[in-house]
Amino acid sequence: MTVKWIGKRMVMGMIVLLIVSFLSFFIMHAAPGDPAAAFYGGNAQTLNAAEKERISRVFSLDRPVIAQYGTWLAETVKGNFGVSYKEGRPVSTILFERLPNTLLLFGVTMFFIIVGSIWLGTAAGMKAGSVWDKGLSTVSIVTSSIPAFWLGILFISFFAVNLGILPSSGSGDIGDEGGFWDKLRYLIMPATVIILTHVGIYARFLQESIKVESRNYYVTVARANGIAERVIRKGILRNASIPYLNYIGMTIPSFFGGSIIVESLFSWAGLGQLTVKSVITKDFPLLMGGILLTGLIVVVSLFVIDLIMYVVNPRLRKGDVR
C-alpha cells in the first residue's frame, strides 16, 4: 500500500514538472532569434559556424519539435540550463547561488507561520464562542487582505527611512564581516511581512477544523468518561491537523507566488527576484531555469507535506478511504 501511494504521488509530481518544462521549452521557442541563441545567450554571437552547426545538431533543430523537446529535456536533466544572456555565466551556477536565500526565506517564514497558526488556531478553536474565537475570524480576514508588498513598503518607510534601524533592501552575505547577525537584519523585514500577512488565514483554517472536530461524537464520549482534557485536545488537534496540512499543501503555490514579489521588493537575492529580473531584462535562459527550479521546489515541498500527512493519518496508511 505504502509503495503504491508514494508511487502515485511521485507520478503526479512528475506530471507537474513535465508541464513546467513544456512552459519553459515554449519560452525558448517563442524567444526572438533561434533557440541556440536563446540557449547560449549573449555568447551566441561569438560562436563560429562550425560550433553553431554542432549546437543545431545537439538540439536537433532540423528534427520535429517533439524531438527537439526531448533533446532539450535530456540536457536539462543533466543540469545544463544554458548560459545567461546578461551575465554570460551558466544558468545553473547563478541558480545555485540564489537557491540558499530562497530556501532560507521560505523555511523561516513557513516555520513561523506554522508555529504561529497552530498556537493561535488552537487557542481560538478550543474555546468556541470566546473573544479569541471571534477575534481571530475577523483579524485573519483583515490581515490576509493586505497586499504583502504594500505592507513591505510601509515597513521600509517606517523602519528603514524614518527609524533607520533596518536595511531597506538586500540580503546580506554570510561571508561578509557581519556574518549571521547581519544576514538576520536583512531577513527580518521580508520575513515579517510574509508572516504577518499569512499567519492569520492559516490559523483561521485550523480554528475552523478544530471547531468542526470538537463537535464529534467521540469527544462527548471521552469527556463523559472523565478523560483528561489534555488527552482529548491532543486527539482533536491530531485529527484537525489533517485538513490543515491539506490546506497548507493547497496554498503553497500561491504562497510561493507571494514571496516572489516580496523578494523583489526587498531585493532579497533569491530565485523569485532573479526570475522577475530575468523577465524584465528578457534573459530567457535564466527565466527558464528560474521557472524550472521554482517548480521543482514546489513539487518537493508538496511531497514532504504528503509524507507528513501519511504519518499523521492512519487511514491513508491502511488504505481505508471511507
Place this chain on the structure above:
Amino acid sequence: MLKVDHLSIEIGGKQIVDKSSFFVPRGKITSIIGESGSGKSMTVSALLGILPPGAKATGKAVFNGKNLIAVSDKEMGEIRKAHLFTIFQDAANSFNSSVKMRHQLYEFSGRRTGDSSQQFQMKMKAILDELGLSAEIVEQYPFELSGGMLQRCMIACALYVEPDLLIADEPTSALDMVLQQEFIGLLKRLNEKQGTTILLITHDLDIVAEAAHEMIVMRQGEVVETGNVMTVFERPEHPYTRRLLESRF
C-alpha cells in the same frame, strides 16, 4: 445510589424535561424507557454535565451525597473519572479514528484507575479474551473494527474500571439482533458478578423485560411511572404505560 428530584431541562425557553424525579437503587439494573424525544437522553446528559451549549438544568440529582446538577466542572470531572462509566449508542464513532485502540482503551480504563501501562496490558488482555476479542485489536485503529467489536471494547473498559454506576445510553440500538442479545447478557453478568449498578436507557421494552429490575417510564419530558419491572408489567397504572405494553404484543 442516585436520587433525582424535580430535574428540569430547558433549551432556548423550550422545556425538554419537566420536573422529573426517580431513584436508582444500588446493585440493581434500572431502566429508563421512552420514545425518542421523551427527554431520556437529555436526562443522562444533565446527570453527566454534558448538556449542549444553551441548555440549562435545574433541580437536584444526588449521587454519593453530591448534587450532580450543581457541582463545579472540576468536581464533575472527578466524579466522572472515579465513579461513573458511560457507554453511548454509537460505538462506531465513540473512538477517535486516528489513534490506536491501545492508547484509547488505556485512557478509558487503566488511566482512570491509576494502573501502569504494564498492569493495564495484563488485565485488559484477560478481559478482551473473556469477551471473545483478540488481543491484536489493541494494535488496530477504530475504523478497522466493526461496531459490535467497538461496543464490546467499551464494555471491556467498564469491566476494567468497575464503576459505582454504569450508564448505558441506548447501547444496543446500533447493533443487530444477535449482538444485542450478547450485549444485554454482558450487562447482566456485570451486574451479577461485580454488583455494578446500571442505568440503562432504551426505547425497547424487550430489553427492559429481559435485563432490568426497576423501570422508569418517560413521556414528553415527564416521568409518568416508576416501579419494579414485574409489578409495572403486570399492573401498569398510567394509561401511556398500558398502551406501551399492549403495543408490545
Place this chain on the structure above:
Amino acid sequence: MRPQKALTFWCAVLGIIVILTACASFLSSYGPNDMNLDEVYVSPGEDHLLGTDHLGRDVFSRLLEGGKVTLTVASVSVLLSLVIGILYGGISGYVGGAVDTVMMRFLEALITIPSLIIILAFQAFMQGGMWSMALIIGITGWLVTARIVRSEFIRLKDAEFVKMATMFGTPIWKILFGHMLRNSVPAIFIVTLFNFAGAIFIEVSLSFLGIGVPPAIPSWGNMLYYAQNDILIGAWWIGLFPGVMIFVTILAINFIGEALKNPERRRLDA
C-alpha cells in the same frame, strides 16, 4: 441580524469604490497624466487633496483613474476565467468517466504550479497593454472555478429534477444551461468573487514589479511601483493611498464572500 448588516455595509463600501473610479474623470480637477514639474512631491493639502508625485501629477486623480484600470483588468480577466472554468468544469463533470479523470488530473497538476510563474513566463513576450494583461490573468485563473463547477454538476446530475427533465426529453443544452448551470450560480458566484480579489492582487503585484500594465497607464499597482523610490525620500502619500484602496477593496470582497459563504452557520455563530 448582525451579519446581514455587515454584508450591507461591505457591499456599500465596494459600491462606492466602483462608482468613484467609474466617475474618475468627473470627480478630479486634474488629468491623471497632467505633469507639472513646478509642483513635484507636494504633500496632501488644499490644492492637491492627496498630494502629487515625482512628475507633479495629482495623486487623487491618478488614484481614481488607476482604480478604473485595476478594476477593469480584474473584471475582464474574471469574466474570461469564468467562461473557461464553466466550460472545463462543466464538460468534466457532465461527461464524467475517464474524460473526467484525465481532465481532473491535469487540473490538479496545473493548480500546483504557482500561477504567478506562468504569468511571468507569458509576460516575457506579451508585455502589451492592459488588455493582454487581462487576458493572461484570465487564462491562468480559471482552475478553482472549474473545480467548483465540476462538483456542482456532478451533484446536480443526480438531482431529481434533472433526471425528470431528461426523462421528458428536454434538449440537452436546456438541461445544461437552464437547470444545471442555473442551480450552480450561488457556488459559482462566491468563487468568482474570491477570484476577483485574486485578480486584483495579481494585477497589482505585476504592475508593482514593473511588468504589468504599461507605465503610461496609471493603475494602483503602477503607482506603488513608483512609490518604492518616493518612499525613500519621505513622500509617503504616494505609496499609502493606492495601498489603502487595494486593501479596502479586497477587504470588502472578502467580507462579502465570507458572509455569503455559509449564511446558516454564520447566523448560529453570531
